[in-house]
Amino acid sequence: MQDEQQKIKDLREKLHKYNYHYYVLTEHIVSDQEFDKLLKELEELEKKYPELHDPNSPTQRVGSDLSNIFNSIQHKTPMLSLSNTYDEQELLDFDRRVRDGLPENSEVEYVTELKIDGVSISLNYENYELKTAVTRGDGVSGEEITNNIRTIKNVPLSIVKEKREVLPVDSFEVRGEIFLPLEGFRELNKEREKKGEKLFANPRNSTAGSIKLIDSREVAKRPLDIFLYYLIESEEKTKSQSDNLRIISELGFKVNTNYRLCKSINEVIEYCNNWELKRDELPYEIDGVVIKVNNVKQQKILGSIAKSPRWATSFKFKAKQAKTKLHKIKWQVGRTGAVTPVAELEPVFLAGSTISRATLHNTDEIERKDIREGDYVLIEKGGDVIPKVVAVVTSEREEGIEKLVIPDACPECESVLYKPEGEVAIYCENPECPAQVKGQLQHFVSRGAMDIEGLGESLVDLFVEQNFIKTFADIYDLHERKEELIEIERLGQKSVENLLTAIEKSKEKPFDKVLFALGIRYIGAGSARKLAEHFRSVESLIEADSEQIENVPDIGPSISESVQRFFADDKNKMLIEKLKNAGLNFKLEEATDSTNILADKTFVITGTLTEYTRDEAKEKIMKNGGKVSSSISKKTDYLLAGEKAGSKLDKANKLGVKIISEIELEELLKNAETD
Ligand code: IVH
Numbered sequence: 001m002q003d004e005q006q007k008i009k010d011l012r013e014k015l016h017k018y019n020y021h022y023y024v025l026t027e028h029i030v031s032d033q034e035f036d037k038l039l040k041e042l043e044e045l046e047k048k049y050p051e052l053h054d055p056n057s058p059t060q061r062v063g064s065d066l067s068n069i070f071n072s073i074q075h076k077t078p079m080l081s082l083s084n085t086y087d088e089q090e091l092l093d094f095d096r097r098v099r100d101g102l103p104e105n106s107e108v109e110y111v112t113e114l115k116i117d118g119v120s121i122s123l124n125y126e127n128y129e130l131k132t133a134v135t136r137g138d139g140v141s142g143e144e145i146t147n148n149i150r151t152i153k154n155v156p157l158s159i160v161k162e163k164r165e166v167l168p169v170d171s172f173e174v175r176g177e178i179f180l181p182l183e184g185f186r187e188l189n190k191e192r193e194k195k196g197e198k199l200f201a202n203p204r205n206s207t208a209g210s211i212k213l214i215d216s217r218e219v220a221k222r223p224l225d226i227f228l229y230y231l232i233e234s235e236e237k238t239k240s241q242s243d244n245l246r247i248i249s250e251l252g253f254k255v256n257t258n259y260r261l262c263k264s265i266n267e268v269i270e271y272c273n274n275w276e277l278k279r280d281e282l283p284y285e286i287d288g289v290v291i292k293v294n295n296v297k298q299q300k301i302l303g304s305i306a307k308s309p310r311w312a313t314s315f316k317f318k319a320k321q322a323k324t325k326l327h328k329i330k331w332q333v334g335r336t337g338a339v340t341p342v343a344e345l346e347p348v349f350l351a352g353s354t355i356s357r358a359t360l361h362n363t364d365e366i367e368r369k370d371i372r373e374g375d376y377v378l379i380e381k382g383g384d385v386i387p388k389v390v391a392v393v394t395s396e397r398e399e400g401i402e403k404l405v406i407p408d409a410c411p412e413c414e415s416v417l418y419k420p421e422g423e424v425a426i427y428c429e430n431p432e433c434p435a436q437v438k439g440q441l442q443h444f445v446s447r448g449a450m451d452i453e454g455l456g457e458s459l460v461d462l463f464v465e466q467n468f469i470k471t472f473a474d475i476y477d478l479h480e481r482k483e484e485l486i487e488i489e490r491l492g493q494k495s496v497e498n499l500l501t502a503i504e505k506s507k508e509k510p511f512d513k514v515l516f517a518l519g520i521r522y523i524g525a526g527s528a529r530k531l532a533e534h535f536r537s538v539e540s541l542i543e544a545d546s547e548q549i550e551n552v553p554d555i556g557p558s559i560s561e562s563v564q565r566f567f568a569d570d571k572n573k574m575l576i577e578k579l580k581n582a583g584l585n586f587k588l589e590e591a592t593d594s595t596n597i598l599a600d601k602t603f604v605i606t607g608t609l610t611e612y613t614r615d616e617a618k619e620k621i622m623k624n625g626g627k628v629s630s631s632i633s634k635k636t637d638y639l640l641a642g643e644k645a646g647s648k649l650d651k652a653n654k655l656g657v658k659i660i661s662e663i664e665l666e667e668l669l670k671n672a673e674t675d
Contacts, residue, residue: 004045008052011042015058016158020252023154055150056129056157063151070212071606072631073134074141074647076173077232081139081307082290082314087247088269091291094313095265098293101302101310108293111241112271113259115288115314116227118179119207121149123228126171136213138631139307141647148211151220156252166250169233174248177230180207182285184223186353196456201306202381203285225284228253240294261294262270269477272315279317285351288316319380322355323393324348326377329360329404331411335439336521337427337638339410339417341366343377343389351381358387362424363406370394374401410435431571437471438464440519443471448525449517450506454499462488471575472517475503476582507583511538514584522561527555531563538576538586542567597669598626601637604652607645611662624669632657 015038021029043059047053054060085091093652098108122142124132133149135142149155164170180188185203192199200206210222213326223587231244234509238244242261249255260274262268272289279286293299293311302310325346331339341360348355358379360366369392371377376393408417412435417426428436441460445452452475463469466488468481478485478500487498509517512532516525523531534552535541541549541563549560566572580586603621605614612620617640632639632651639645639652639659652659 004049005052008042008045008049011038011045012054012057012151012158013161015039015042016156017160019058019061019153020156020160024156024252024254026392055147057464058157060150060157061153061220063147063218063220070143070145071644071646072137072141073132073144073650074650075134075137076124077140079120079122079136079139079142079175080304080309081310082312084288085313085315086318091265091269091272091313091315094270094291095268098302098311102298104386105303106298108298109295110262110265111245111260111292111294112268113229113290113292114256114275114282114286115290115316116179116256117202117204117285117287118177119204120213121145121176121178121211121226123149123155123174123176124171125159125173128156128164128170130155138274143212147216148176148213148219151216152224152226153256155226160252163250163252165239167233167247169235172231172233172252174228174251175230175232176226176253177201178207178224178226179284180223180226183224183283199561226254227256229255229290236296239296239587241299242294244296276317286317288314290314320351321378321380321390322348322350323376323378324355325563326371326373326389328373328376329366330372331407333410333428333433333435333439334521335436335443336434337429337433338425339407339428340425343371345377345379348379350387355379355387357360358389360389363426364408364424366404370403372397372401374398399578412436413652426455432470434464441469441472441475443519444517445506447476449513450509451513452499452506453502454495455502462490471578473575473578473582476579476584478503499655507585509585511536511585511588514579518566520566522559523562527559530554530586534587538580542573544545585658592635594623595669596625598624601626602635603628603638603640604630604632604636604648604657605640605642606648607642609640609642609662611666617662617665620665620669 015035018030018035018038019264021027022035039058042057045545046057046059047204048617085094095108098215099106102108110460120136122134123130123138124134127421129545130146130150133146133155134144137143150157174588180203182203183202185206188206189199200209206222207224210219213219228248229245231238238247240261243482245255245259260267260271262271275289291313293302299309299311302308317560325348326343328344330342330344332342333339340362343360345358358377360371365371369389371389371392374397376396377389378391378393379387381387408424409415410417410430410433413428413430413433415428415430415433418429419426430436436459441464442457444450445455445460455475459468469475470477470483482496482500485491485499486493512525512529512530515532515538516523516528530552531541531549533649535544546557546564549555549563550557576586603626605617609617621628621640629636632648632655634654634655634657636652636657639648639657641649641652641659641661649659651657
């Protein structure tokens with residue numbers, strides 16, 4: 001036993017070291033086979049001695065089935081944000097403010113670093129072991145996502161023995177940026193496209209989504225990467241940012257090596273301009289440069305104002321633009337009948353992808369910018385995958401190019417278009433317009449609505465074109481045409497059977513999802529839930545007048561008008577009848593345990609619950625009229641605290657928020673029954 005215990009220790013140390021060489025230094029000092037062999041050996045030994053479990057063991061990189069709880073943790077030092085500068089003048093102003101804040105004639109050096117476009121993270125080490133990894137949150141406290149961060153291979157779980165002397169303080173914090181390299185981002189989106197999942201708009205969004213996944217095994221599959229740039233240790237042994245970067249790197253963390261020590265603001269400006277031109281050569285995205293006063297003593301003198309330090313700033317790059325030819329403007333009909341213009345472009349490469357289409361938003365925008373077919377235009381990528389046309393290069397407009405004519409008939413069904421007063425959109429009002437029918441069906445079967453797996457966009461289009469479905473109700477008659485479906489070349493027996501099972505299963509969806517699926521204009525998933533919970537059946541919703549509808553919290557006149565208009569239409573009433581007969585839910589199940597006792601009460605949940613899961617607790621509270629929020633404020637009525645409740649407990653105490661246990665929550669609800 002003694003021997004094997006020592007063996008576990010040695011193996012862990014060895015593997016930590018190999019990991020560091022492979023993932024941080026990208027050098028191979030051991031063969032893959034040897035590494036796998038040692039890892040396997042360690043796994044076996046750990047299985048034998050579960051009492052020696054260590055969350056920082058190299059075997060834990062693959063994630064575990066312990067799902068994350070995401071406790072809120074207060075940062076020891078607040079995580080500040082940075083002020084922004086956009087041009088040379090603003091950088092010169094920053095330099096002047098720095099000098100004004102320091103004793104006269106101080107020498108000032110700056111460190112310039114690339115501003116990685118990712119998500120910031122605080123890694124806390126105790127005894128040279130990773131203890132917690134916390135997101136920035138609101139800067140004061142963030143969410144603990146340690147289990148997820150452990151899966152990122154170049155985050156040291158334990159500082160390699162020989163490296164420890166670099167920093168003779170065994171507890172410290174390092175901060176940095178998690179990001180997804182461009183290649184990993186493209187791969188991830190490709191996979192999502194294959195599975196019919198929503199694409200991530202950019203690497204930053206995909207990083208933010210990945211690190212918040214509940215299942216750390218899923219996180220382990222995402223090729224996340226990290227650069228560290230900030231060291232905090234309580235003994236204040238370090239003297240400058242450039243020293244700190246060296247120390248961070250020597251401790252075994254990955255540091256971006258493109259930083260530079262600049263002797264003057266002019267060197268800073270040169271660095272910024274240079275990287276703005278070269279940013280595309282990098283295998284990851286940057287959105288600017290961070291400029292930091294190098295000397296830690298000077299940083300202290302300068303201090304911070306409000307939310308950002310006076311000793312640092314960021315230089316933001318301009319959004320990337322490209323010039324290309326706009327060949328044609330296509331008018332697209334959406335599920336609500338809104339007809340929107342889309343620019344078809346000469347394909348051009350911009351910010352990591354080739355672009356051949358861009359949105360033009362609406363007719364007003366086209367008129368304002370005087371965009372014409374055949375023009376050269378500037379396009380820009382904003383926060384979305386779909387780029388937008390920002391301007392026309394009028395100097396390059398060829399002769400004879402004519403002003404664009406806004407259509408007055410639907411490009412799909414030729415019915416007359418209608419522009420409601422005060423709106424910028426134009427609408428096709430023909431409910432049988434095939435483009436609208438397809439769009440509505442696609443919405444009906446989508447994941448947030450009836451969630452019919454296997455009935456994707458192209459199959460919906462095919463079914464509409466081949467007259468298998470015209471309305472939602474036809475979906476539930478498809479089983480009668482099973483043999484015909486099997487004959488369709490692309491389908492076959494097995495997939496038709498799967499599809500029919502998925503359709504059958506969708507009948508279990510609750511009333512609020514059905515209401516959302518109907519695609520009534522302005523009714524999103526949230527308002528559908530509120531309406532369903534309030535009226536509880538479609539009959540009461542149909543009977544309600546506008547005043548009653550607008551009485552529901554967060555429901556305004558445009559929704560109520562739209563609901564009434566929808567149900568006033570006999571065709572829609574017939575549709576509801578058919579769907580009812582098919583077995584869809586048009587009533588909320590009468591939940592016997594639901595009351596209104598917690599109306600207007602706001603809860604925050606923290607710690608590990610023992611009686612039920614967090615989701616169950618949340619549902620219990622909501623079912624009884626209460627609200628659940630993620631952060632504590634003066635407005636919070638109750639903190640439901642389980643075991644190991646952390647900083648939220650302190651905050652609740654400070655604010656005088658009532659703290660209750662699960663048992664006390666039960667008591668509260670019991671009172672409701674006897675009342
Ligand atoms: S330093 C007080 N350095 O930019 C120092 N931040 O707007 C604050 N960022 O929240 C951060 N690369 O997420 C620093 N080399 C870098 C950075 C960097 C990216 C992000 C970070 C921060 C935001 C500031």
